[in-house]
Amino acid sequence: MTRDRRKSDVLQGTLDMLVLKTLQLEPMHGWGITERLEQWSVSVLQLGQGTLYPALYRLERQGLIRSEWKITENNRRARYYALTRDGRKHFTEELANWRRTSHAINLVLDAAL
Amino acid sequence: MKETLRRLKSLATRAPVERRLDEEVGFHIDQQIAKNVRAGMNPAEARRQALIKFGGVEHVKEQTRDEFRPALLEDVLRDLRYGIRILRRAPGFAIVAIATLGLGVGAATAGFSVVHGVLLAPLPYPEPHRIVRLFQIDRDGRRMGTVSEPNFNDWKRDARGFSAMAEVSAGPAPVTIGHDTSMIPGARVSREFFDVMGVHPLVGRGFAVDEARVGGAPTAIVSDRLWKTRLGGGPLNHLRLRVNNTVHQVIGVMPPAFDYPTGTDYWLPRELAAPQTSRTAHNWAVVTRLSHGVPLDRAIAEISAISRGLKQQYGEGTWMSDATAVPLREQMTATARPTLLLLFGASVVLLVIACLNVSNLQLARASTRRRELAVRLAVGAGRGRIARQLLAEAVVLAFAATATGLIIAVGGVRTLVALQPANVPRIQNVDVDMTAMLFAVLVAAFTAMALGLATALRTSRPDVREALAEDTRTMPGGRRSERIRQSLSVAQIALTIILLAGAGLLTRSFIKLMAVDPGFRTEDALLVDTQWTFSPDAAIQQRRKAVQEELLARLRALPGVQNAGLVDAHPLGTGWFPNGQFTEMTRVDELQTFADLEKLGPEIKARQGLAAYRIASEGYFQTIGIRLIRGRLFEETDSADAPHVALVSESLATAKWPNQDPIGRFIQFGNMDGDLRGFRVVGIVSDVREVTPETGPGPIFYGYYKQRMASHFTLVVRSEMSSSLAPTVRQVVREADPELPIRLRTVEEALDRALAGRRFSLTLIGAFSVAALILATLGIYGLISYLVGERTREIGIRLALGAESTDVLRLVLGKGVALAVPGIALGLSAALGLTHWLEGMLFGVVPSDPIALGGVMLITLAAVLAASYVPARRAMRIAPVIAMRAD
Incomplete structure (x- = not known):
């Protein structure tokens, strides 16, 4: 099974965006990210928390995030992910893009008929 | 580029990435468990909930691997490694499968090499497709072997579609080099011969106009072979050949690859002798080169029109009624074509039988591996992935077999070339070359696809629950797999029958031929050929x-x-x-x-x-x-x-x-x-x-x-x-x-030579059919053994209930016969449809010869019974108690 093409690219794109968003403030490990996403009550991980990991590896491969081992406050080793400069730039661009698009779509959807 | 580098890096460091993923997932789940415990769950429940929340661990890992693996390349390598590992775990299967497939691939590659080298490879001359031979056609529509000179001259004068046209007359003549006289094949060729072939002497020069006339200074152009072996390979100005009492100065040496007419060692100007004027004196072969852009059919139409005109003009004065053109390569290989196509066809049939055999083996294995595969499916391995691994296993098999096959092919081709079948031109040029290797690899790839896909389709689709629940006491492969295996065996028998039928008919022809009274005694006589x-x-x-x-x-x-x-x-x-x-x-x-x-x-x-x-x-x-x-x-x-x-x-x-x-x-x-x-x-x-x-x-x-x-x-x-x-x-x-050149041989040797072509075909198809019969017998033996193995309990119970061992024997042999009967029926009807292709090669038998076909049927039946008898004996010795305890 190479890339699963049935999954909608929109959903995948959304997940990628949200992961980048969570990492904006500080580096986090995978579980931390899922916790943050849960706080926001977004349901991009319907299929389980695990589905986060393919996204993390994908973003790292694309050079948008980087990762390193760090010790948690509970003295355990965990893999922390952080935005790269490319990642920040990409996020800003994508965000602007998203805003433009959603603005346009909202205009159309709200237009009085 | 960056992306590629990263992928390559991750390829090199795959194992650490894999460990990192394990650790990350472990950490994640531990964190979730800790959170659940803090929320008041007991540890077991906390763990269960954490796992549920995470989703299928294996599935996630698999999906994540998709992200870090440089997808295809790495997959392929890993699957191949997996394939090799699996095969090493089953060395018996691997060896038998590789040997069987190797035999098939080897035979097909050898067959292809010969067909390619002799029939398909272009002649080693510039734009060889433009070289054609012209033939007179007689009143009965038959192509005549040779052309008379006046007809040739008229063709040459009137035809526009040819850039060069030449007459050739070839044959051995007594040649004296130094003091030694021997028969050496040579040719008299007219002026444009070397233009027709598009090849000119590599050393020295061609014939000058002044040398190509009656009374001109006699000259000769020699082959590279004659120059190097008999003439010493030195400067040409001292080299002379005495042919038919005329001393010819050697003026040129042809390139080593030049070999037309086949075997010729020297070429002399035809014009040294007086022109011939009889339209019915047929002495010449005519070779021509088509003009640029003139298609063969137009050339044929032109030469035919001219020749029909000549017929009108000369009537009974010429035997020619019409004429035609045939590409030189086609004409040179025409007699060998049926033999070689037969050889190639037989080798492909053998390959198919080998594939069927290995498919059968693989199915037997796959049915016992069904549980393993079902387990892997259950823990989240993708079906596509399992199919891919089975395919990879087949690829490993196919390529190992190709390596074996190439060795067999090289050996086989060398043997064939050493047999020197007199009726096969260009055989010395045959080799397992790049094209043949490419063919072998394509065959291997095709075989792998066929084997792998068949198995994959069969096994990656089991109902997980059913497979896991299945008791090993019930039939592991299920009825359906058994039926497939039986049809494979039936197909093998049928194909074997086809080959055997060909071999049988040719053998019968040969026996009939040996029984023919040639009208002279073949033993105890020596022939001394010589000539002045x-x-x-x-x-x-x-x-x-x-x-x-x-x-x-x-x-x-x-x-x-x-x-x-x-x-x-x-x-x-x-x-x-x-x-x-x-x-x-x-x-x-x-x-x-x-x-x-x-x-x-x-x-x-x-x-x-x-x-x-x-x-x-x-x-x-x-x-x-x-x-x-x-x-x-x-x-x-x-x-x-x-x-x-x-x-x-x-x-x-x-x-x-x-x-x-x-x-x-x-x-x-x-x-x-x-x-x-x-x-x-x-x-x-x-x-x-x-x-x-x-x-x-x-x-x-x-x-x-x-x-x-x-x-x-x-x-x-x-x-x-x-x-x-x-x-x-x-x-x-x-x-x-x-001065008399001598060639000595016995009448028996002459007879051998006359029968060489036939013996060659017979040896080949005989070898192929024996190989096919062995493979098919092994296949049937395997299948019956397997059936007996899985019925051990049933047979044990029967014996315990008082069945005689002869009943068991009948039961098992019956299985064999049940395969043989449809196989033989299918094979015979296919053979009846195909053997008419052999008609030209038969002597004294019809393609449906009942003795040959009946013999084939009996041999096959005997082989099937023998193959079933061994497992049957084993079944008869089953001890009821042990059998019932089995599993």
């Missing part, structure tokens, strides 16, 4: 006749020699069988000049007859084993000055003089040697099959050697120690005339 250059000089002829007489006398005097004789063209000879039209006369001096013959006008038709024209000595008939039927043979008293006498063969007697007595009749046959003295028929002798035992005996006319000259002759020596006699015979000939 033709000379019209009466004194020389007289001297030569004396030499022949002396030779015969000295040979007959040798200890151990029973008899000796002489003939100008012996049975099973190589290619020289002169024949012509004779005219019956009312008295011996009725027709004394060609003008007399012409005066007869249309009346001549009724008087004419067609016969082979041979010159023989007294003693020849007894020596070769031809019987006198009536009248007398030649005698010493038939001297040169006595009236010329002749013998006729039985078939000539019945064809020309049905219900009449040929003895005492007068014959004019002077058109053969220019001597117009009439013959009187004195006896009738038995028939011989001259060319090969396959062609029926033709009418033969014999003249006496003391009365008519035989420049080209063969001494036949009968002796029970014929082979050890060779050096003495050679010595005798040397002493009689040192």
Whole structure:
């Protein structure tokens, strides 16, 4: 099974965006990210928390995030992910893009008929 | 680029990435468990909930791997590693499968190499597709072997579609190099020959215009082979060849790859000899080069139109009614084509049988591996992935088999080339080259796909629950798998039958052929071929006749020699069988000049007859084993000055003089040697099959050697120690005339050579069918053993309940027969549909020959029963108690 093409690219794109968003403030490990996403009550991980990991590896491969081992406050080793400069730039661009698009779509959807 | 580098890096560091993922997932789940415990769950429940929340661990890992693996390359490598590992765990299976497939791939590759090298590969000349041969077509629509010079000249003058056109006449002639005379194949070629071929001498030069005319300085162009081996490979200006008493200066050497006409070692300008004017003297092969952009059909149309015009103009003056053009390559390989296609077809059938065999083995394995695969499916491995791994396993198998197969192919091709089948041109050029290897790899890839997909489709689709729940006591593979395996075995039997049928028919033909009475004795006789250059000089002829007489006398005097004789063209000879039209006369001096013959006008038709024209000595008939039927043979008293006498063969007697007595009749046959003295028929002798035992005996006319000259002759020596006699015979000939080139062989060797082509085909298809039979038998043995194995309990119970061991035997053999019957039926009906392709290769049997096909059926049935008998014996010895405890 190479890339699963049935999954909608929109959903995948959304997940990628949200992961980048969570990492904006500080580096986090995978579980931390899922916790943050849960706080926001977004349901991009319907299929389980695990589905986060393919996204993390994908973003790292694309050079948008980087990762390193760090010790948690509970003295355990965990893999922390952080935005790269490319990642920040990409996020800003994508965000602007998203805003433009959603603005346009909202205009159309709200237009009085 | 960056992306590629990263992927390559991750490829190199895959294992750490894999460990990192494990650790991350472990950490994640531990965190979730800790959170759940804090929320008040007991540890077990906390763990369970954490896992549920995470989702399928294996599935996630698999998906994540998709992200870090450089997808295809890495997958393929890993799957291949997996394939190798799996196969190493089942070495027995792997060895059998690789050997079987290797045999199939090897056979197919060898077959392809030969077909490619001989039939498909272009001739090694520039734009070889433009080189075509032109043929006259006679009244009956048959292609004639050769062309007469006036017809050639008219073609050359009128045809526009050819950029060059040349006549060629090839054959061995006595050649003296230094003091050594031997028969060397050469060719006389007309001016444009080298333009037609598009190849010119590599060393030296071609013929100058002044050398290509009557009275020009005799020159020769030689082959690279002759130059290097016989002429020493030195500067050309000292090299001379004496051909037919003319000394030719060597002026050029052809490139090593140049070999046309096949085997030719020197080329002489045809124009050294006077032009020929008879439209019915057929002496030339015509080769041409099509002009740029002229398609073959247009060339054929043009040459045909010209030739039909010539027919209108000359009527009976030319035998040609039409003409056609055939690409040179096609013409050169035409006789070998059926044999080679048969060989290739047989090798492909063998490959298919090998594939079926391995599929069968794989299915047997797959059914026992079903549980393993089901487990892997259950823990989240993708179905596609499992299918891919099975395919990878097949790929590993196929490529290992290809490596084995290439070794087999190289060995096979070397053996074939060493057999030197006389009827296959260009065989020495055949090799397992890049094209053949590419073919092998393609075959392997195809095989892998076929094997892998078949297995993958069968096994990656099991119902997980059902497979896991399945008790190993029930049939592991299920009924469906068993049915598939049975059909594979049936197909194998059917294909084997097809090959065996071909082999059977050819064997029967061969046996029939060996039983044919060729009309002469094949054992204990030595043939000494030799020839003088033709000379019209009466004194020389007289001297030569004396030499022949002396030779015969000295040979007959040798200890151990029973008899000796002489003939100008012996049975099973190589290619020289002169024949012509004779005219019956009312008295011996009725027709004394060609003008007399012409005066007869249309009346001549009724008087004419067609016969082979041979010159023989007294003693020849007894020596070769031809019987006198009536009248007398030649005698010493038939001297040169006595009236010329002749013998006729039985078939000539019945064809020309049905219900009449040929003895005492007068014959004019002077058109053969220019001597117009009439013959009187004195006896009738038995028939011989001259060319090969396959062609029926033709009418033969014999003249006496003391009365008519035989420049080209063969001494036949009968002796029970014929082979050890060779050096003495050679010595005798040397002493009689040192300029006579000699070629010695026994009649048996000549017969072998005449049958070589047939023996070649037979050996090949025989080898293929035996291999097929072995594979099919092994396949059936495997299947029956497997069936017995899985019915151990059932058989044990039967035995416990009082079944006799013969019942068990019948049960198991019945399984074999159940495979054999449909297999044989299918195979026979396919064979009946296919064997008509063999018709041209059969002798004395029809394609549906019941003895051959019946024999094939019995052999196959016997093989199947033998294959079933071994497992049947095992089944009969099953101890009921142990059987019931099994599993």
